[in-house]
Amino acid sequence: MSNQVESDYEVVHSKAKVFYETYERKEELQHQTHYCPGCGHGIAHKMLARAIDELGIQDRTVLISPVGCSVFAYHYFDVGNIQAAHGRAPAVATAAKRSHPHSIVISYQGDGDLSAIGSAEILHAANRGENITVIFVNNAIYSMTGGQAAPTTLLGQKSTTTPLGRSAANEGYPLRMSELLATLDAPVYIERVGLGDNKQIAQAARAIKKAVExxxxxxxxxxxxxxxxxxxxxxxxxxxxQHWVRDVMEKTYPLGVVCDRTKERQPRAIAGPGPRLEEIPALLGIVHDDQPDVPSACREIDDVDLHVRVAGFGGQGVLLLGEILAEAGLDAGLEVSWLPSYGPEMRSGTSNCHVRVSKNPIDSPLVTVPNFLVAMNEPSLRKFDLxxxxxxxxxxxxxAFPADCERDDVNVLALNFTRAADELGDPRAANMVMLGALLEITGGLPQASIDAALRRLVKSERWYQLDGLALARGRALYRESRNKEVAQ
Structure with a gap:
């Protein structure tokens, strides 16, 4: 009899398949999420998970998790997961969708994440009409960090940073992000829903599914x-x-469809593949008819792997030195990266750059442990020598090299490169004299690549000629220093 009774029942609601069976964020309590009782994120998660299940897209879905209370979404959704920096989820979602256009990319963000630090990212992603889905959870406050006022905080609402209540005169008006984005031509569908009662929740589930669909x-x-x-x-x-959502929040943020162009929009064409690797130099204008087969020459060089830090004051040509080195490496068919770092001053401020040149793929543009330091002044030497x-x-x-900076485990070339450049006609060419010395030491780049990079980056004929002389002088200075060492 009991078996017959059980067979009369059908399970109509269960845990979504897209959720992990257990949540391994913590060793204990692996059956539950980290959200507080009554938190809207748990409900939103369930609605999104149900939509993914019903559309049969679990294996195609990539979820972009934000910084905020929902930061641990990747512990719950058994899909492709990417954790984005604060506010950058739309930018990360754009990259994921464009690189994998057949995937379903969902950016999940809170109001502090999306409407404050991430306002530029969401605005431009929407304006481009990126084929992504954004779930924007608005609870009108910064929750994870203790309750500071957010751009969505209501007028009069108290927070840790608005203890007397939000004032339009002091903090401005609440941002209505849905209405703001709906003024753009590109978005296809924007709707505001609530979790104030069961009727609202049912409509929210339908809207989320439509957005994903x-x-x-x-x-x-x-x-x-x-x-x-x-x-x-x-x-x-x-x-x-829950009642406050329905009775108070909805007065500032009315529910409903803000923008719906689904009936008039046609499916967006998926962009074709990008240019092949061998086509990129021509697109960048770095191929010349009279240029020798530099990549072939470069293949004869063993283990090119330069980690170069160039540092000095603004105005010393620090960034140009690094650019020429990177451009020459690119011209030679090598993997390169160039990352500048400088202060706000045009002159006399700090300036340095990271340069990588390698025969192998480059994992990071940062050069934290250089095998070459080009220090154009003493403060830079003291900052990076160790x-x-x-x-x-x-x-x-x-x-002369400062005695308190000397190390027994590195090679040193200390010369007055500014004086050497002045003897050539202009002390400002000291950066090229130093680059010439570096190139002579490494022996890793063909002269044709260096000449081609110099021609592209230096537009003045006078400076092109002078920089060529400076590079040659730097090479000669290094050879002279080596000869002196051998003689001694």
């Missing part, structure tokens, strides 16, 4: 704003927080 159909950018309760930070019971890899080189623009 729009992407499946290739229609373009969709965003669902979800007004969500936050009992803990609002200091309310779960029931009172970071040089043992066995590496320090090329220093000074008459």
């Amino acid at each position: 729009n992407q499946v159909q290739g229609l373009g950018f969709s965003l669902i704003e979800v007004l969500a309760p936050c009992p803990t930070i609002w200091k309310m019971s779960a029931v009172d927080a 970071s040089v890899k043992p066995g590496g080189w320090v090329i220093y623009n000074g008459d």
